Amino acid sequence: xxxxxxxxxxxxxxxxxxxxxxxxxxxxxxxxxxxxxxxxxxxxxxxxxxxxxxxxxxxxxxxxxxxxxxxxxxxxxxxxxxxxxxxxxxxxxxxxxxxxxxxxxxxxxxxxxxxxxxxxxxxxxxxxxxxxxxxxxxxxxxxxxxxxxxxxxxxxxxxxxxxxxxxxxxxxxxxxxxxxxxxxxxxxxxxxxxxxxxxxxxxxxxxxxxxxxxxxxxxxxxxxxxxxxxxxxxxxxxxxxxxxxxxxxxxxxxxxxxxxxxxxxxxxxxxxxxxx
Amino acid sequence: xxxxxxxxxxxxxxxxxxxxxxxxxxxxxxxxxxxxxxxxxxxxxxxxxxxxxxxxxxxxxxxxxxxxxxxxxxxxxxxxxxxxxxxxxxxxxxxxxxxxxxxxxxxxxxxxxxxxxxxxxxxxxxxxxxxxxxxxxxxxxxxxxxxxxxxxxxxxxxxxxxxxxxxxxxxxxxxxxxxxxxxxxxxxxxxxxxxxxxxxxxxxxxxxxxxxxxxxxxxxxxxxxxxxxxxxxxxxxxxxxxxxxxxxxxxxxxxxxxxxxxxxxxxxxxxxxxxxxxxxxxxxxxxxxxxxxxxxxxxxxxxxxxxxxxxxxxxxxxxxxxxxxxxxxxxxxxxxxxxxxxxxxxxxxxxxxxxxxxxxxxxxxxxxxxxxxxxxxxxxxxxxxxxxxxxxxxxxxxxxxxxxxxxxxxxxxxxxxxxxxxxxxxxxxxxxxxxxxxxxxxxxxxxxxxxxxxxxxxxxxxxxxxxxxxxxxxxxxxxxxxxxxxxxxxxxxxxxxxxxxxxxxxxxxxxxxxxxxxxxxxxxxxxxxxxxxxxxxxxxxxxxxxxxxxxxxxxxxxxxxxxxxxxxxxxxxxxxxxxxxxxxxxxxxxxxxxxxxxxxxxxxxxxxxxxxxxxxxxxxxxxxxxxxxxxxxxxxxxxxxxxxxxxxxxxxxxxxxxxxxxxxxxx
Numbered sequence: 050x051x052x053x054x055x056x057x058x059x060x061x062x063x064x065x066x067x068x069x070x071x072x073x074x075x076x077x078x079x080x081x082x083x084x085x086x087x088x089x090x091x092x093x094x095x096x097x098x099x100x101x102x103x104x105x106x107x108x109x110x111x112x113x114x115x116x117x118x119x120x121x122x123x124x125x126x127x128x129x130x131x132x133x134x135x136x137x138x139x140x141x142x143x144x145x146x147x148x149x150x151x152x153x154x155x156x157x158x159x160x161x162x163x164x165x166x167x168x169x170x171x172x173x174x175x176x177x178x179x180x181x182x183x184x185x186x187x188x189x190x191x192x193x194x195x196x197x198x199x200x201x202x203x204x205x206x207x208x209x210x211x212x213x214x215x216x217x218x219x220x221x222x223x224x225x226x227x228x229x230x231x232x233x234x235x236x237x238x239x240x241x242x243x244x245x246x247x248x249x250x251x252x253x254x255x256x257x258x259x260x261x262x263x264x265x266x267x268x269x270x271x272x273x274x275x276x277x278x279x280x281x282x283x284x285x286x287x288x289x290x291x292x293x294x295x296x297x298x299x300x301x302x303x304x305x306x307x308x309x310x311x312x313x314x315x316x317x318x319x320x321x322x323x324x325x
Numbered sequence: 326x327x328x329x330x331x332x333x334x335x336x337x338x339x340x341x342x343x344x345x346x347x348x349x350x351x352x353x354x355x356x357x358x359x360x361x362x363x364x365x366x367x368x369x370x371x372x373x374x375x376x377x378x379x380x381x382x383x384x385x386x387x388x389x390x391x392x393x394x395x396x397x398x399x400x401x402x403x404x405x406x407x408x409x410x411x412x413x414x415x416x417x418x419x420x421x422x423x424x425x426x427x428x429x430x431x432x433x434x435x436x437x438x439x440x441x442x443x444x445x446x447x448x449x450x451x452x453x454x455x456x457x458x459x460x461x462x463x464x465x466x467x468x469x470x471x472x473x474x475x476x477x478x479x480x481x482x483x484x485x486x487x488x489x490x491x492x493x494x495x496x497x498x499x500x501x502x503x504x505x506x507x508x509x510x511x512x513x514x515x516x517x518x519x520x521x522x523x524x525x526x527x528x529x530x531x532x533x534x535x536x537x538x539x540x541x542x543x544x545x546x547x548x549x550x551x552x553x554x555x556x557x558x559x560x561x562x563x564x565x566x567x568x569x570x571x572x573x574x575x576x577x578x579x580x581x582x583x584x585x586x587x588x589x590x591x592x593x594x595x596x597x598x599x600x601x602x603x604x605x606x607x608x609x610x611x612x613x614x615x616x617x618x619x620x621x622x623x624x625x626x627x628x629x630x631x632x633x634x635x636x637x638x639x640x641x642x643x644x645x646x647x648x649x650x651x652x653x654x655x656x657x658x659x660x661x662x663x664x665x666x667x668x669x670x671x672x673x674x675x676x677x678x679x680x681x682x683x684x685x686x687x688x689x690x691x692x693x694x695x696x697x698x699x700x701x702x703x704x705x706x707x708x709x710x711x712x713x714x715x716x717x718x719x720x721x722x723x724x725x726x727x728x729x730x731x732x733x734x735x736x737x738x739x740x741x742x743x744x745x746x747x748x749x750x751x752x753x754x755x756x757x758x759x760x761x762x763x764x765x766x767x768x769x770x771x772x773x774x775x776x777x778x779x780x781x782x783x784x785x786x787x788x789x790x791x792x793x794x795x796x797x798x799x800x801x802x803x804x805x806x807x808x809x810x811x812x813x814x815x816x817x818x819x820x821x822x823x824x825x826x827x828x829x830x831x832x833x834x835x836x837x838x839x840x841x842x843x844x845x846x847x848x849x850x851x852x853x854x855x856x857x858x859x860x861x862x863x864x865x866x867x868x869x870x871x872x873x874x875x876x877x878x879x880x881x882x883x884x885x886x887x888x889x890x891x892x893x894x895x896x897x898x899x900x901x902x903x904x905x906x907x908x909x910x911x912x913x914x915x916x917x918x919x920x921x922x923x924x925x926x927x928x929x930x931x932x933x934x935x936x937x938x939x940x941x942x943x944x945x946x947x948x949x950x951x952x953x954x955x956x957x958x959x960x961x962x963x964x965x966x967x968x969x970x971x972x973x974x975x976x977x978x979x980x981x982x983x984x985x986x987x988x989x990x991x992x
Contacts, residue, residue, distance in 0.1 A: 208732055216733065217679040217798075237679070237800035268802065 055173070056121045056165075057085035058114060058136070060094060060129035067129070067279035067296075069313035074128050074170055074298040076308035081182055083173075085126060088117055094135040097246045111139035112153040115167070119159065124166045126173050130278035133169040134203035134211075140167045141210040169204045169211070170298065171277050175221035183228055188306045190230025194324060196300070197236045197271040198222040199262070201281040205240055216240065222297050226275060229304040236269040238262050243284040252288075259288045267291060272324055275300055286318045293321035330363030330458055332392040335385050336450055339373035339398035341428055346371075348432035348442040354397070357447040361454060365389055374404050379411045386417050393457040397425040397450050418462030420911070420971060425453035452983035456976045463970065468907040468950040470556040471661040474898055475500065477548055477841070480508020481884055482876025482891040483666035484530050489895035491539035495902060498658045499534070499542045500562055504605040504615040506542060507531055508668055511606055512592065514698035514706075516884060517748040518779035524608060524701065531610070543656065545615065551844050554935075554951040555871030556661045556907045566651035568616040569602070573646035576612040583641035586620055590703075594693035596711060597703035602638045602647075608701035616647070623649055662871050662898045665847060665855055666891065667838050667878035672727040672831040676734065679798040680723065680828060686712040687806055688799060688826040690726075691742070694749050708753050710825055717824030720753055721808050722746045722764045723796050727831035729767060735831040735852065741883040742829035743770045747780045749827065750789045763790045763823070765810055773885065792819065799826050832881040846934045847872055855879050865894045869933060870951070873897055912971055913952035914959060918944050920966035927958035927967060 063071035078085060091114055093099075100107035114136055118125040127133040143150040143161045150161050166172075174183075200219045208216035219239060227233045241262055244255030262285060266274050273293045276282050286294040294317070302308040303325055314322040336358040340346035351369040359367040366389050370378050373396060385391060394417065396408045401424040409419035427446040435442035474490050476483040479501030487497045499506065513523045534540050543562050550561040569580075584600030592606050601620035604612055618624050622635040639647045674682025674690050681688040687710050700706035710717050724742050727734040743766070750762035769791070771777040783789040794811040801807070806823045834853040842849045848856045848868040855878050858866040865873050875891040876882070882890070901907070914935075923943035927936045935951035936958055938944075945966075959967045959974070968974060 215678075217677075237798050 053082060054084045054086060054123060055168070056118050056123045056125045057087050058091055058094075058118070058125055058127045058129075058132060059087060060127065060132040061096070062129050062131075062279040066283055069316040070279055070282070070296040070298065071128060073296060073302045073308055073310075073313060077174070077298045077301045077305065080186055080305055080307055081174075081179065086121070086123070088114065088121065088125065090117055094129075094132040096131060096135075100135075107135065108139050108142060108149065108153065109156065111135045112143065113157055115140050115143065116153075116157045116159045116161075118167075119162060119165055122165065124168050126168050126170065128170045130169065130201060130203035131280060133167065137167045137169075137210050169277070171204055171221055171225075172212075174298070174301070175225045180228060183225070183301070187229055187304045189304055191226075191300065191304050191325075192230050194231040195234055195270055195272045196226050196231045196275050197234050197266045197269055197273075198226060198239060198297070199243075199266075199274050199276045199281060199285070200239050201243055201276060201278045202240065202245070203278055203280075222275065222277060226297060226300060229300060231300070234269045234271055236265055236271070238265045243278075243281045245280060245284075248280070248284045248287075255284055256288045259285050263289045263291055273321065290319060293317060293319040293324060295321050332363050332458055333365045333390060334363045334393045334395065334454055334457065335366040335382075335389065335391045336361075336364055336368075336454070337373055337378075337382055337385075337394070337396045337398075338367070338369040338427075338446075338450070339378070339396065340369060340371045341399060341432075342371065345398070345428050345432040345446075348436050348439060349427060349446045350439055350443040353443050354427075354446050354450065358397075358450050358454075361451055363393075363454065363458060366391065373398055374407055379407070382408065383411050383415045386412060386415050391417065392421065393454075393460065394422040395425050395450060395453045395457055396422065397427045397446065397453075399428040400424075400426050400430075420463040421457065421460050423453050423457045423460070425449045448983060452980040455979045455983055456972075459973065459976050459979075460971045463911040466909040466911055466949050468554075468556050468909055470902070470904065470907050471558075471659050472496075472902045473498070473658070473660040474662045474664060475548075475558065475560045475658055475660040476664040476666055477845075478508070478664075478666035478668050478835075478876070478878070479503075479506030479534075479542065479544070480666060480668045480876060480887075481510040481527065481530075482668065482878075482887045483508070483664065484527075484534055485888050485891040486664050486666065486875050486895040486898075487540055488530065488533055488537065489892055490898060491537045493895075493899050493902075495539065495899075497540045498560070498562075498660065499540060500546050500548055500560075501542065501544045502547055504544050504613075505531075505609045506534060506544065507606065507609065509692065510884060511609065512594070512692050512699075513695045513745075513884075514700075514702070515748070515752070517744045518775040520748070520752075524699070528610075535610075548841065548844060549655070551663075551846070554948060555869075556950065558660050558663060558871065560658045560660060560663070562656045562658060564654040564656065566618065566653050568618075568647055568649060568651045569614050570646045570648065571613045573644045574613050575644055575646075576614075577643070579641040579643070580614055580638035580647060583637040585635065585637055586622060588620055593696045593703045594690060596689075596693055596696055608699075616649075662873060662901060663845065664873050664875055664891075664894055664898070665845065665867065665878055666875045667835045667841065667855070669832040669877035669881065670835055672735065672833045674726070674828050674830060677726060677828065680726065680796065680826065681799045681801070681806070682726075682828060685799070685801055685806065685826075686710075687717075687824065688828065690828050690830045691745060691749065694827045695745075698749065698752055708756055708825070715824070716757055717760065718757065719761045719763065719821075719823045720750070720825045720827060721796075721799075721806075721821075721823040722750055722762065722827045722829065723799075724764065724766045724829045725795070725831075726828040728829075735833065737831075737852065737881070738770065739829075739832045739881040740770070740886075741832070741881060743768075744776055744779070744883060746827075746829050747771075747783045747789070751783045751787055754787050754789065761788075761790060763792060763821070765792050765794060765796050767793070767795065773883075794819075799823075832877055834878055838878060845869065845872055846932075847874075848932070865890060865897055870953070871901075907950070909950055910954065911949075912969070913949060913954045914947045914956070914967050915970055916945060916947060917966050917968070918942075920964050921945055922964055922966070924963065926961050926963060930957045930961040932957060 095107040095110040205213050223233045244258045248255045275297050355367045355369050405424045412422040413419040431446050473496040476487045476499045479499045491497045545565040549563040552559040580602050584602045586601040587598045589595035590597045590599040602614050602616040696702040697704045697708050728739045771780045794813040797809040808821050810819050846869045857864050873894045875894040876887045921944045935948045939946050
């Protein structure tokens, strides 16, 4: 990750439910001297609906975006966990399945070169090379803040696609948050399900799943839960009133003392402001 | 155009009933073969391999004075030997007879197209004739044979093959890394499916080994160097320093108490602790303590002066039996065959953090549970929670822990776990009658004599609770273990409490086997298991002649299968030893010494270690006994200085030419 300029795929939640996540992320990225250039002609990744209707539609939408990013020739940063999951799947399919690749290449009239990588925001910011810079930017260490890190599914599974450090026990957000001075507590729900799309269709089931996650976060002694996924954040934040659910970049911005944090806290159901 | 052949060649086309004649027009093939350069005789017959068929070949060789023969029939793997023997019996050098495979390579794969099949058969015959024309008459090679065996690994596999070979009258050397022989079997409490006492069964065999006049055992030892080749291996064995003099030691135990070091005991799988000087297996007959240099404080601190260094054990010993200045030993053994019985380790539970492996004391692996069940073990045979010593009222056995998980761990099935888990759960239930044994499984693999019955008794009569599904995670909550899993038969998620979790960890090859395999020139697979030559027909032969395989080093297996394989290995070696010398095929590489520049590429490429540099003349030579005629050096040689005898580049180019020139359909 030597190049400091990356292509950027905003996705839809960056303009809506996860606006605080994107603002915090962009502020942190700017502070680190990294430039993001929005992909000129990006389209929907297919979200959670496309792959339920047709696998070729889901692959097609994501592959189109991968092809567009290839034109730019830079690694593509995808903050939304869902978008990242979809694009990474398409990228993986084209790298490993010659038939799928040929089909998509002829559909989008391009030639897949396997030159750029799909990066989640965790891939970008928890990179080993950035550790020194991140530590140097910490103005207000988050001493005494007890945090559990929650990864969910989209940036973790399948391990072969995401290239995660360990899909049963991922540790990269943990070490990043620890670098901010917070006390990271090891717990056993890092990759449990938040309910995902059931948040829209089965509120009762989602509340049960979310309740369990928060139960264990509380039992572990955490003040707050930190995630990198907008859907996880929404599901867990909306359905309980016991602890704030933050994005990891919000926590970084807090430690860096940058960005309009007071405005972001207002977007949360459980106010993180009281923690700091 | 090549010059006219001056040899008299014969072609014999077999019908193989309708196997060949059904797809190949054998009359046409004979007619076409008869027109080929050098052919003075061509005929076909219904079964050429039958006695009258062979007689035809023999008679024709004599009558027409043939210089070369092509038999067009099935694969050379079937009858090359048959026809070469026949030719040899009437005075034709058997290497002047070749097989043209027109069955597997032709008639069987072109069953619906007789003209094409016939044309191809003629082409195969023509190409084989062109090879025969340049074949040289050869004699088989004779190799000296040392009728002694080195067994690497003194577990149940090594013990059983060593005893069999020793009983047959051959001298055997066992090289064992640990201080005593017995291997992992010594850690196991009892066997399935009959609950036999393993320490009694194994104890008898260990005693037989130690008392056998034909067996020499090197403990605390490893193979350092292997030189030589089949029939003539030279094994250099390195033995750790014997710090404790077994002649002086009275096994009083003072030194054990005096040692300030405290480490988890490997033999008891961490259920007890040991010093740097310790007794490896408390129930083994040899009760002489061993001192492990890498754990000992005396050797750890280089800063300290000789006086400051820890000498607690030496000071405690009233017999002066401990000498911290002891040096490692080296021995050489000349043997004709080697048995690789290197065994397994359990994949570490620390690889499964989601199950609390390596962090939660009451999550133990299956061998630790065996140690609990052993009356001579650290708990005196009682199943106890390792954390606080209470009797566990519910035990969760998790099968396939690390096995059958290609994405994260081992893709293979470890084979023994289904059965030993059933055994462990049944033994637990006998001990803790009001306890519950849960077994999480993917499938139950109980495919041997009385195995399925054994599992069924556990399920139906002893109330073992089998839950089909994979456990998601195990963690601690309020001092108890919580298990999240699913019953995939009912489709329900399950959250349950447990006092003890037993992980049936995957078996993996012993640590260090990669380096050892390299020394022994034995190929390994992607998981580092030693590879056999052929899984069906040569199951105990390694890729190097004279090196044989037995036990879990080759693949995971239970004691029953390990012993069967060990005895098969011993049988194979006895077959080899039934000859006074070894006979080798002369179809190997040779070097044109006027072309070889001594670059050494062939030495690196040779998978058998058969190429050696003659440093005196700087020419690479071929060790005739080791070469398998694979041809790797021929392809690698930049100067074309190597050739495969009777498969020279010239012969092969001609054969390729025959196949690539336009094939004319014969109708």
